[in-house]
Amino acid sequence: MTRLRDLLERDNFVVTAELGPPKGADPEVVKKKAELLKDYVDAINVTDNQTAVVRMSSLASCVILKELGIDPVLQMTVRDRNRIALQSDILGASSLGIENVLCISGDHQSFGNQPQAKGVFDLDSIQFINTLKTMRDEGRLLGGDPITKPPSLFLGAVENPFADPLEFRVLRLAKKIRAGAQFIQTQCIYDIERFKKFLSLCENEGLLQKVYLIGGVTPLKSFAMAQYMQNKVSGILIPDDIMSRMKAAPKSKQREEGINICVETILTLKEIKSVKGVHIMAIEWEDAVPEIVSRCSLKSDQKRV
Amino acid sequence: MPLEELILSHDAILSLGCGAGAQMVSEIYPEIPVIPGLNTEFMGETQEQGVWLENCVGCGDCMLFYFGGICPLVRCSKHLLNGPCGGSQGGRCEVAPEVPCAWQLIIDRLKAQNSLERLYEIYPPKDWSKKQGKGPRKIIREDQKV
Numbered sequence: 001m002t003r004l005r006d007l008l009e010r011d012n013f014v015v016t017a018e019l020g021p022p023k024g025a026d027p028e029v030v031k032k033k034a035e036l037l038k039d040y041v042d043a044i045n046v047t048d049n050q051t052a053v054v055r056m057s058s059l060a061s062c063v064i065l066k067e068l069g070i071d072p073v074l075q076m077t078v079r080d081r082n083r084i085a086l087q088s089d090i091l092g093a094s095s096l097g098i099e100n101v102l103c104i105s106g107d108h109q110s111f112g113n114q115p116q117a118k119g120v121f122d123l124d125s126i127q128f129i130n131t132l133k134t135m136r137d138e139g140r141l142l143g144g145d146p147i148t149k150p151p152s153l154f155l156g157a158v159e160n161p162f163a164d165p166l167e168f169r170v171l172r173l174a175k176k177i178r179a180g181a182q183f184i185q186t187q188c189i190y191d192i193e194r195f196k197k198f199l200s201l202c203e204n205e206g207l208l209q210k211v212y213l214i215g216g217v218t219p220l221k222s223f224a225m226a227q228y229m230q231n232k233v234s235g236i237l238i239p240d241d242i243m244s245r246m247k248a249a250p251k252s253k254q255r256e257e258g259i260n261i262c263v264e265t266i267l268t269l270k271e272i273k274s275v276k277g278v279h280i281m282a283i284e285w286e287d288a289v290p291e292i293v294s295r296c297s298l299k300s301d302q303k304r305v
Numbered sequence: 306m307p308l309e310e311l312i313l314s315h316d317a318i319l320s321l322g323c324g325a326g327a328q329m330v331s332e333i334y335p336e337i338p339v340i341p342g343l344n345t346e347f348m349g350e351t352q353e354q355g356v357w358l359e360n361c362v363g364c365g366d367c368m369l370f371y372f373g374g375i376c377p378l379v380r381c382s383k384h385l386l387n388g389p390c391g392g393s394q395g396g397r398c399e400v401a402p403e404v405p406c407a408w409q410l411i412i413d414r415l416k417a418q419n420s421l422e423r424l425y426e427i428y429p430p431k432d433w434s435k436k437q438g439k440g441p442r443k444i445i446r447e448d449q450k451v
Binding site for chain 2: 105108121127162165171187234
């Protein structure tokens with residue numbers, strides 16, 4: 001059983017962080033980022049060619065983390081692999097002891113540095129989760145062929161409570177859970193009110209007893225970043241009061257204000273019963289994580305039940 | 306001059322037909338190079354004078370009924386079969402502001418048809434062998450042969 005699953009099952013409030021692999025073959029970059037995060041988080045997600053920019057593979061980076069004694073969460077998109085490659089990579093991951101898998105569709109190839117690439121999308125994220133559940137629980141591949149040794153997997157999915165249409169987000173979460181998702185990591189939360197509305201809709205459907213919901217947060221580095229995320233990144237909502245706070249902070253203090261907002265958000269999330277942890281996505285700013293975690297009194301070496 | 310003679314007296318044929326037309330001409334006159342004059346793009350509908358929209362990929366396994374007559378395989382940038390990704394906002398696709406989110410269209414259409422429950426179902430992976438199984442697909446209608 002993975003550390004992440006074990007802590008969640010024993011009702012701990014977990015902390016996960018995101019690590020973006022380098023645009024190169026140097027393992028030291030992964031190790032350096034990992035060492036920075038190691039004592040502050042319970043598990044580390046490794047992104048899979050995020051924003052469709054080519055980077056060191058998520059699976060290879062997860063192996064490096066594993067060697068450092070860290071519990072990795074393998075993010076895998078359906079953008080770059082068909083069903084043959086997806087199933088094969090998952091068997092490989094499990095064979096290397098990597099069992100937390102986050103199944104995602106992935107940023108569209110047009111955003112990255114290979115916009116001429118053919119987007120695969122042979123399966124969608126829900127079909128992918130369901131395929132992995134069948135492989136694990138029934139020992140069968142898609143199409144029915146038996147697997148000699150089924151993989152051990154703790155299956156995760158993402159949900160964006162801030163994308164539209166809101167009611168359908170709940171239905172989609174229900175589908176992901178039915179497909180086999182055991183934990184959910186959400187898109188970055190800034191708009192707590194909307195997030196709470198999403199939670200109460202989920203509650204009405206009885207979804208939150210069936211899955212571990214981990215709230216996503218991203219510290220804002222600057223007012224310019226806040227503006228970019230608000231205007232250019234689809235599915236991100238930053239309420240006016242946060243925008244004004246970032247704007248009001250002098251340039252040299254904006255990082256600090258971004259961290260303040262992030263800490264406040266985490267402390268609010270921690271008080272919500274159905275939120276089982278936070279996922280900190282400090283984009284190319286992994287060294288912000290220790291401060292954020294310490295200020296929230298969430299250090300991973302603190303006493304766990 | 307008969308067509309055949311005219312063609313054979315030239316070095317090449319520039320085809321302004323679609324890709325299928327260019328291939329057919331090449332088959333009839335295998336000794337003359339055929340240069341495709343167009344980049345054939347899609348099967349679609351004429352939305353208005355001068356505007357065409359791609360709306361069928363010819364998958365060989367039509368699911369339009371389930372999705373209110375809107376095909377997510379072609380209209381959704383990620384070809385998703387189980388609902389919108391996290392990049393759907395205000396009815397728009399994350400890929401470009403001028404692209405409508407196919408799933409918003411599907412949800413609105415099914416709502417109008419009082420059939421939203423069709424989206425509760427988890428649609429299984431698509432059988433792509435019907436589109437790209439073994440070489441080019443061929444349709445044979447024995448009853449129409451002469």
